[in-house]
Amino acid sequence: MRLIDIQHNYDTIFSLGDRCLTANKLRHFKLRPYAGIVDWMLTPKLSKIVNLLQNRFENFMNKETMVCEGYNHLIFGHLLLKDTVYDITSVHDFPIERNTPENWETYSEFKTKLERRIQRFINKLETCPMILFVRIGGTYEEAKHLEEILSEIVVSEFRVLILNEVPNRRLIEYDWGLQYTCSIGIPIEKRECNDFWNMILNNITCNDMLEDYIDFLDD
Structure with a gap:
């Protein structure tokens, strides 16, 4: 798909x-x-996200398969807790005021919040006529597998936007020939390249947004 095909x-x-x-x-x-x-969360492998969706989030972030990998040094004040099955790391959910590497006091609160988000996600997959999924990082093979799994679990229509890092200050549209996926290359982290994000997202709108919407990190 081309960029213009997903901008609606x-x-x-x-x-x-x-x-x-x-x-x-x-x-x-x-x-x-x-x-x-x-x-x-940090989710470096799209293949693991595909597994997570395919497994319907079974055993996701179970305490028995999580390990503490230290402290979040980018956003100080939180532990890094990793799900070793899916290679996914929580970076915001375990403040050091209430948690230590050995004792995760807020785990039950985290798990309750996570289950709420999972149920909402599944509900949207089953009820929304058109859904967009956005991902940074992914290969053609991973995107193809993602399409296959989403086709099984999304009741109506969906589109996928995958962005990969390129070294130069330019936007590249890749012709992956996938039915539902648009693949773009941009210099993702460079602040001076915000205009590329504008080019990609400005022509996309979302029905679920509320006029009095206030975004919370913890919602």
Whole structure:
């Protein structure tokens, strides 16, 4: 798909990682009506996100398969807790005021919040006529598999936008020949390249946004 093919109105929009930047950009353009499941997590492998969707989030972030990998040094004050099955790391959910590497006091609160987000996500997959999924990082093979799994679990229509890093200050549209996926290359992290984000997201709208919408990190 070309960029112009996905630039229209959606009933809801979700980030599929691979970092908080995806959710932050959606929020900036008022395209994030509520928190997705992995908005504030590190999800380096799209293949693991595909597995997570395929498994319907079974055993996701179970305490028995999580390990503490230290402290979040980018956003000080939180532990880094990793799900070793899906290679996904929570970076915002365990403040050091209430948690230590050995004792995760807020785990039950985190798990309750996560289950709420999972149920909302599944409900939207079953009820929304058109959904957009946005992801930073992914290969053609991973995107093809993602399409296959989403086709099984999304009741109506969906589109996928995958953005990959390129070194130069330019926007590249890749012709992957996938039915539902648009693949774009941009210099993702460079602040001076915000105009590329504008080019991509400005012509996308979301029905689920409220006029009095206020975004919370913890929603």
